[in-house]
Amino acid sequence: MSFIDITGLKKAFGPVTVVHDFDLGIEKGEFVSFLGPSGCGKTTILRMIAGFEAASAGRIAIDGREVTRLPPAKRDVGMVFQSYALFPNMTVGENIAFGLRIAKKSAAEIRERVAEMLAIIKLPDLADRYPWQLSGGQQQRVALARAIAVRPQVLLLDEPLSALDAKIRVSLREEIRALQRDLGITTIFVTHDQEEALSMSDRIVVMNEGRAAQVGTPFEVYTWPKNRFVASFVGTLNLLDGVVVDEGRLTLDGREVTVGRGLAGRRAGETVTVALRPEAVTLGATATGLPGTVEAVSFLGAVVRVKVRLDTQVVTLDAFNQTTQRPPEPGTAVRLVFGAEDLLVLGEG
Amino acid sequence: MKRSTLGSWISVAIGAVYFLLPLIATFEFSLRLKRGVYSFEAYRIVLTDPSFQASFLYSVVLALATIVVGAVIVVPTAYWVRLKLPKMRPVVEFVTLLPLVVPAIVIVFGHLRMYNSQSILPLTDSSFGTDLLLTFGYVTLSLPYMYRSVDTALAAIDVATLTEAAESLGASRTATLTRVIFPNIRAGLLSGAFLTFAIVIGEFTFASLLNRPAFGPYLQLVGANRAYEPAALAIIAFVVTWASLGLIQVFGAARKGSK
Ligand SMILES: Nc1ncnc2c1ncn2[C@@H]1O[C@H](COP(=O)(O)OP(=O)(O)O)[C@@H](O)[C@H]1O
Numbered sequence: 115m116s117f118i119d120i121t122g123l124k125k126a127f128g129p130v131t132v133v134h135d136f137d138l139g140i141e142k143g144e145f146v147s148f149l150g151p152s153g154c155g156k157t158t159i160l161r162m163i164a165g166f167e168a169a170s171a172g173r174i175a176i177d178g179r180e181v182t183r184l185p186p187a188k189r190d191v192g193m194v195f196q197s198y199a200l201f202p203n204m205t206v207g208e209n210i211a212f213g214l215r216i217a218k219k220s221a222a223e224i225r226e227r228v229a230e231m232l233a234i235i236k237l238p239d240l241a242d243r244y245p246w247q248l249s250g251g252q253q254q255r256v257a258l259a260r261a262i263a264v265r266p267q268v269l270l271l272d273e274p275l276s277a278l279d280a281k282i283r284v285s286l287r288e289e290i291r292a293l294q295r296d297l298g299i300t301t302i303f304v305t306h307d308q309e310e311a312l313s314m315s316d317r318i319v320v321m322n323e324g325r326a327a328q329v330g331t332p333f334e335v336y337t338w339p340k341n342r343f344v345a346s347f348v349g350t351l352n353l354l355d356g357v358v359v360d361e362g363r364l365t366l367d368g369r370e371v372t373v374g375r376g377l378a379g380r381r382a383g384e385t386v387t388v389a390l391r392p393e394a395v396t397l398g399a400t401a402t403g404l405p406g407t408v409e410a411v412s413f414l415g416a417v418v419r420v421k422v423r424l425d426t427q428v429v430t431l432d433a434f435n436q437t438t439q440r441p442p443e444p445g446t447a448v449r450l451v452f453g454a455e456d457l458l459v460l461g462e463g
Numbered sequence: 464m465k466r467s468t469l470g471s472w473i474s475v476a477i478g479a480v481y482f483l484l485p486l487i488a489t490f491e492f493s494l495r496l497k498r499g500v501y502s503f504e505a506y507r508i509v510l511t512d513p514s515f516q517a518s519f520l521y522s523v524v525l526a527l528a529t530i531v532v533g534a535v536i537v538v539p540t541a542y543w544v545r546l547k548l549p550k551m552r553p554v555v556e557f558v559t560l561l562p563l564v565v566p567a568i569v570i571v572f573g574h575l576r577m578y579n580s581q582s583i584l585p586l587t588d589s590s591f592g593t594d595l596l597l598t599f600g601y602v603t604l605s606l607p608y609m610y611r612s613v614d615t616a617l618a619a620i621d622v623a624t625l626t627e628a629a630e631s632l633g634a635s636r637t638a639t640l641t642r643v644i645f646p647n648i649r650a651g652l653l654s655g656a657f658l659t660f661a662i663v664i665g666e667f668t669f670a671s672l673l674n675r676p677a678f679g680p681y682l683q684l685v686g687a688n689r690a691y692e693p694a695a696l697a698i699i700a701f702v703v704t705w706a707s708l709g710l711i712q713v714f715g716a717a718r719k720g721s722k
């Protein structure tokens with residue numbers, strides 16, 4: 115059994131079911147992200163784990179102990195909110211000490227732990243400030259310190275970086291990840307930002323309409339999306355219509371290409387959706403590639419994004435900008451080159 | 464623009480005259496107890512009158528009791544309504560406004576009917592019981608002010624998220640209320656408290672009909688029998704009320720400064 119074990123979890127608000135039969139096992143020390151568009155039920159699942167929302171059905175166990183019906187205070191779960199939720203009447207030090215005071219730790223222990231936490235979040239001199247005197251990034255660090263000061267078994271973060279500036283967001287996500295590794299605390303991180311999920315997580319749960327669309331490592335989820343939803347939500351992607359020829363080949367706009375896998379069990383003549391990452395395609399000079407015409411070029415700095423028209427379909431590709439080679443002009447005839455493994459045949463749903 | 468500035472100055476002046484003139488006249492009159500000279504003799508007489516001291520002290524104690532009972536009832540109620548029953552808020556608000564609509568004399572007759580010596584709970588039988596009844600009556604009277612102040616203060620903080628943050632750190636509902644919610648609505652609670660104080664100190668109807676030695680009936684008694692002392696008392700009552708209002712301003716400003 116996993117450290118966090120969620121089975122058959124369901125949540126309905128009146129007639130509307132927002133979480134359907136959700137199963138997930140999380141190992142001790144793992145960093146798992148829930149990634150999905152707004153309204154897909156990420157927060158609701160997190161709140162059921164924290165105990166703020168009652169499950170309509172199903173079971174949640176942490177470290178072998180069922181917590182499904184326990185109040186939040188008894189679950190040993192720390193929570194970080196998007197809005198920081200620091201206590202405005204307390205200083206930074208008092209905020210961090212709150213959970214320890216509730217747990218009736220000795221004054222010496224509290225003092226020591228608060229100092230330790232302030233050092234961890236790199237704000238050692240701000241113990242006597244009030245929350246309103248801090249920047250958003252600092253407030254969120256304090257909220258993090260407050261949550262982990264009591265050494266909970268599980269740390270839950272609900273879009274903790276969404277309210278922050280882009281720069282701080284990136285630096286703070288690295289800090290959170292490093293801190294989580296050091297402490298070895300089992301963590302669930304909710305986000306709608308795929309870059310955040312991909313860069314931080316051990317595993318990602320891609321969510322769609324209250325269900326887990328795919329669970330896997332960032333590499334797996336990005337490289338082998340299970341279905342159209344995951345493919346289009348995680349990263350940018352070409353979605354092309356192909357017609358099956360046999361188990362190893364299909365045609366794109368009438369041209370035959372080789373496919374590594376995924377066509378087993380498909381009928382010849384059936385139309386399937388194939389996904390192709392822009393960075394997997396290169397412009398080749400050889401006569402072997404798929405012929406097309408450059409339609410548009412956008413220069414993005416390190417990367418040049420080129421749109422190439424086959425016949426009825428358009429393929430977008432990303433090439434690194436190279437000093438020795440100018441980007442192609444629109445109207446140029448080109449050949450598209452990609453590996454048989456890069457063509458992903460997508461399942462339905 | 465000049466015109467409208469002039470217009471507003473005129474209306475301010477009219478307002479000031481309307482409010483201040485009687486006050487100044489009363490003050491001037493209160494100084495004329497001694498023939499031919501201005502003196503504070505009327506104030507001296509009033510302040511040294513044992514009945515004044517006793518009734519004022521009685522009303523202060525009652526005001527404090529009213530504030531404590533009111534806060535203990537209103538804060539958890541307003542908190543709970545905001546947290547769990549947001550749809551009930553208009554209903555609760557309407558109920559708390561009722562004391563402004565129902566005249567005090569009606570409320571006190573209701574009390575007398577409910578709690579007289581023939582009733583199940585004969586509070587009016589003992590003077591302590593009557594004091595209790597009076598306190599609860601005052602709690603009702605101050606409800607609109609207390610509830611409003613507390614509810615406004617609650618609106619300024621994110622009650623739901625702060626509660627969840629506290630609970631996830633292991634705090635019980637009581638600990639959340641006393642350590643997180645109470646301190647964060649202190650300013651609102653204080654302004655409710657000062658308004659309550661001002662109301663209770665000058666209240667006449669309840670105290671008179673329940674026959675308790677409060678400051679309101681004392682004011683009335685002196686007013687009916689003396690010439691200069693009532694004017695002095697009126698000024699004293701004004702000062703007390705204004706001091707309360709001033710303290711609301713002070714605490715309100717202190718809170719804004721810290722925001
Ligand atoms: N208390 C509630 N009452 C009714 N519907 C709710 C409540 N909380 C969330 N929902 C609905 O549940 C769905 C999932 O919400 P949420 O879990 O917050 O999504 P996410 O965090 O993925 O954006 C949404 O459609 C939302 O409107």
Ligand SMILES: [Mg+2]
Nearest residue numbers: 156157158273
């Ligand atoms: Mg959410």
